[in-house]
Every structure is written in C-alpha cells, then in structure tokens.
Amino acid sequence: MAQTPKQRKANEKFAKHEAAKRGKPETTVSKKSQKQKSPVSIGWVVLLAFVVCGGLAFELLKILPEIWSTITSFF
Template sequence: MTQTPQQRKSNERFAKSEAAKRGKGKTVVKQKQSSKSPLSIGWVVILAFVVCGGLAFELLRIIPEIWSTAVSMVKRLTV
C-alpha cells in the first residue's frame, strides 16, 4: 500500500526528530596519500652523478684546450 501525503509528512517529521536525538554523526576525513617516487633517493643521486658528472668531466677536458687557444690568439695579436 502506498503512503498518503499526510503519512509521508508525518514520517519525515519523525525521521527529523530521530536524527536530532542521535546528534550529528562523525564525519570521515580522508587522509592525503603521500605519493611515493618509484625511484629511491640513492638511484636518483647515481643518475644525477652520471648525467652531471659526465658533463663536469667533459668541461674539465675542454677548458684547458680553450685556454690554450685563447692564449695563442693573444700571443699572435701582441707580436
């Protein structure tokens, strides 16, 4: 059997009064999940050393060549 409008209003009032008696429920707070890198810090350091270390060694190899070229150009201009 279906509810009449009067029964529906009465049920809504009853539900409100019961909810007021129970009080507010505890709200569930979701904690942020910390995203974890798939690479450990050690591997990141090794990768950075390989990339940047290779660049540093290459610069150490090239700088004396550049310096000697610059010195020879200055000698030609002054002589």
C-alpha cells in the same frame, strides 16, 4: 516471475556474504591523506644526476686546457 520468500532470503544472504568478501563500500571508508611516494628513490636520482652531470663536468675539464691554450694564443 516474482520471488518467493525463500528465494528473497537466500538472495539477501548471498548479497550480504558477497559484500563482506569485497569489504566496505568506498563511501564508508575514510580516506586518509597519504603522501605520494615517488617510484624512484632519491638515491637513484642522485646517482643518475652524478652520472649525467659528472660525465659533463669531466668532459669540460678535459676540454678546458685546449680552450685555454686557444684563447691565449690569440693574445
């Protein structure tokens, strides 16, 4: 079934309205180079590293005198 001029005009008006609601097509939008942001801030990464590595350092400091006494007892 062919469109009548009235239907064609209504379809064009509707398509224009829908396109305006969606915004510009992706091809006409200029993409700016944006720096990718990390989902985790640097402060949280530092805190996590301190918790993990700090715990390891405290355990080594706790074990170090025992290791030292064992080494010196051999000599």
